[in-house]
Each structure stands twice: as C-alpha cells, then as structure tokens.
Amino acid sequence: MLLKEVAANTALTKSKLPSADYVVNAYTGCPHKCIYCYAEFMKKFAKHPDDEWGEFIDIKIFERIKIPKDIEGKYILISSVTDPYNPYEMEYEKTKEILEELKGLDCCVGILTKSKSVLRDMELFKQFKNIEVGVSMNTTDDDFRKRIEPRASSVEERLEVLKTLRKNNIKNWLALSPIFPFLTDYKKIIEQTKDFVDYYCFENLNLRSEYKDRVLTLIRREYNNLHKNYKAIFLYEDQSYWSDLEQEIIEYCEGNDIKYKMYFYHEKIRKK
Numbered sequence: 001m002l003l004k005e006v007a008a009n010t011a012l013t014k015s016k017l018p019s020a021d022y023v024v025n026a027y028t029g030c031p032h033k034c035i036y037c038y039a040e041f042m043k044k045f046a047k048h049p050d051d052e053w054g055e056f057i058d059i060k061i062f063e064r065i066k067i068p069k070d071i072e073g074k075y076i077l078i079s080s081v082t083d084p085y086n087p088y089e090m091e092y093e094k095t096k097e098i099l100e101e102l103k104g105l106d107c108c109v110g111i112l113t114k115s116k117s118v119l120r121d122m123e124l125f126k127q128f129k130n131i132e133v134g135v136s137m138n139t140t141d142d143d144f145r146k147r148i149e150p151r152a153s154s155v156e157e158r159l160e161v162l163k164t165l166r167k168n169n170i171k172n173w174l175a176l177s178p179i180f181p182f183l184t185d186y187k188k189i190i191e192q193t194k195d196f197v198d199y200y201c202f203e204n205l206n207l208r209s210e211y212k213d214r215v216l217t218l219i220r221r222e223y224n225n226l227h228k229n230y231k232a233i234f235l236y237e238d239q240s241y242w243s244d245l246e247q248e249i250i251e252y253c254e255g256n257d258i259k260y261k262m263y264f265y266h267e268k269i270r271k272k
C-alpha cells in the first residue's frame with residue numbers, strides 16, 4: 001500500500017449529491033478496493049493517475065477543521081469517495097477527529113461504511129443530536145461479497161453492525177448499493193434485516209468505462225449464465241431492466257411498509 005500524509009485545507013466540502021449538503025472525505029483512496037468503485041475517478045485529482053485504485057491512500061492532515069457558517073440544518077455525509085472506517089482509520093483517527101468537531105452542532109450527520117470498525121465510535125455517536133449510520137450491503141452471499149468487495153467487512157459483520165446500532169438506539173439504514181442485476185436479492189436482504197433496520201436506500205449499478213471491463217470480466221468468468229444479460233444492460237443499454245426493477249422495488253416497499261429512498265440514476269435510464 002502506497003501511503004502518504006497530505007496537508008488539506010478543508011474537511012467539509014459542498015456537495016452536489018442529491019442527499020447531502022456537505023461531504024467529508026478524510027482520506028483519498030480506499031483500501032477496500034471494491035471492483036465497481038465509483039470513486040476511482042479520484043485518482044486523477046489526487047495525483048495518482050498511474051496508481052492502482054485500492055493500492056494507495058492519502059491521509060489528510062488538517063491544520064484545523066473549519067466549520068461552515070451555514071451548517072445549521074444541513075446534512076453532512078461521511079464519506080462519499082472513500083470508506084470513513086477503512087483500516088487506516090483505526091490508526092489515524094481522521095474521521096473521529098472530524099466527528100469530534102461536529103458533535104453538538106445543529107446539523108444531521110450521516111455515516112456510510114462497509115466496515116465493522118464503525119462500532120469503535122458508538123459512544124461518540126451517542127453525543128450527537130442528529131446522526132444516522134448507514135451500512136452498504138448488496139448481497140447475503142459472502143462468496144460473492146469477497147469477489148466484489150475483497151477487503152471490506154463480511155456480510156455477517158455488517159449485519160452485526162446494524163444490529164448493534166439498533167441496540168444502542170442509533171438510527172441506521174441499509175444502503176442496498178449497488179444492485180447487481182440478477183445477483184442482488186433485495187427481498188432476501190430486507191427479510192433478513194427488517195427487524196433491526198430503520199430504512200433502506202436503493203441504488204442501481206452504474207458501470208463507467210474505468211471499471212466496466214473489470215465487472216463484465218468477473219461476470220463472464222464466475223457467472224457466465226448471466227453474461228448475456230449483463231451485456232444487454234451495460235453494453236447495449238437495455239433501459240427497461242432498471243425501470244422495471246425500480247417500479248418493482250417501490251411496489252414491494254410500499255406493500256410491506258418498508259421505509260425507503262430510491263437513488264436509481266443512470267444517464268441512460270428513461271422512465272417508462
């Protein structure tokens with residue numbers, strides 16, 4: 001792992017995401033190395049154009065954490081292009097440093113992770129007025145999880161995180177993201193977790209050029225029976241798959257009293 005400490009001016013940056021006003025990324029790069037990672041574009045901004053995604057991490061050193069003047073009532077997402085509880089957080093505590101500055105403020109903090117290490121900060125979370133912790137999970141099959149998210153926590157560990165958050169009265173959500181066509185069984189995940197999850201977010205798999213080949217190669221090698229379907233969706237841009245699935249999920253959640261948010265977006269999707 002190529003590791004370096006870099007000076008950084010701002011911990012909170014304005015966000016263009018529909019769900020957040022500010023984002024916090026205390027690290028650049030992510031050792032979890034998920035094969036579909038949307039954040040890989042960060043390589044060129046972070047002066048790592050030729051380094052392999054997942055094999056470098058920049059630890060941001062803040063002189064001081066500046067809190068924006070308009071923070072009141074805002075939603076702060078931790079994190080959007082790294083995992084805030086990647087393995088280096090246990091040593092460097094950069095996410096914790098920022099949380100310490102945010103506690104007590106009149107804003108909502110949302111944490112999103114694939115790591116069991118988030119449980120380290122449970123006592124800190126309890127000091128917030130408004131906080132929620134999300135766990136990303138798109139399968140209950142740990143063999144599939146190992147293929148797509150080789151260094152993140154196991155399915156069982158993520159379930160344990162959600163249960164522990166519930167036991168400690170910290171609001172939680174499960175990000176069913178990204179949904180892999182024919183491999184993510186969203187109903188099975190909801191059935192297994194609905195007793196200890198507050199709400200669900202759904203996001204479709206969006207394959208951009210940097211990692212499209214990587215994902216399609218995995219599907220051809222390990223799930224060859226699905227390769228034709230993946231080619232139809234991702235190479236020939238069959239728009240109907242996602243719009244049908246989106247409708248199906250909405251009907252399922254509404255019919256079963258499941259709280260949910262949809263983040264199905266794809267430039268090629270056009271609703272029917």
Ligand code: SF4
Nearest residue numbers: 030032033034037082
């Ligand atoms: S945990 Fe998130 S940021 Fe890290 S590699 Fe996986 S998808 Fe990317």
